[in-house]
Amino acid sequence: MLETKMEGVQDDKAERISITLPKNILEDLGKTMREIGIKKRSMAVRKAVELFVRENEALRKKGEEEGVGTVSYIYNHEKRDLLDKLLDIQHHFGKIIISTVHIHLDPERCFETLIIRGETKMIKELINELRRVEATNLAYQLT
Incomplete structure (x- = not known):
C-alpha cells in the first residue's frame, strides 16, 4: 500500500x-x-x-427499482448489418424505450439517443447489448 x-x-x-x-x-x-x-x-x-x-x-445500486434516463451512441448507417442489429435491440427492449431521437451527422454517421424508463435490470441489459455492437461513443445517464 x-x-x-x-x-x-x-x-x-x-x-x-x-x-x-x-x-x-x-x-x-x-x-x-x-x-x-x-x-x-x-x-x-x-x-x-x-x-x-x-x-x-x-x-x-438500483437493482429492481425503476430508472429513467438516456442512452446515446453514434453509428455508421452504411453498415447494414450494424443497423439491423441496432433495430433488433431497440425492438427487443421496446418495453423500456419510450422514444428515440435520431440525427444525421454526415453522409455515413448517425447520432441516436434513446429515452428509457423501466426496471434497472432491463436498462442494464440494453446497455450491455449496445456495448456488444459497433456503436461508438456509447454514453448513458440514469436517475
Missing part, C-alpha cells in the same frame, strides 16, 4: 498500478489534460476510473 497525499483520495491511501495504453489514446489523454488544465497523468486516469465506477455503480 502506497501512502501519499493525493487530491481526491479521502483516506490518503492509494495503490500504485501499471496500465498499458495504445499510443493514440495516450496522445489524446495528454491533449485533453492540457486543454482542461490537469498536470498529472495519474490524476487524469484516476478521474476516468472514478467516472467508470460511478456510471456502473448507478446501475448496480
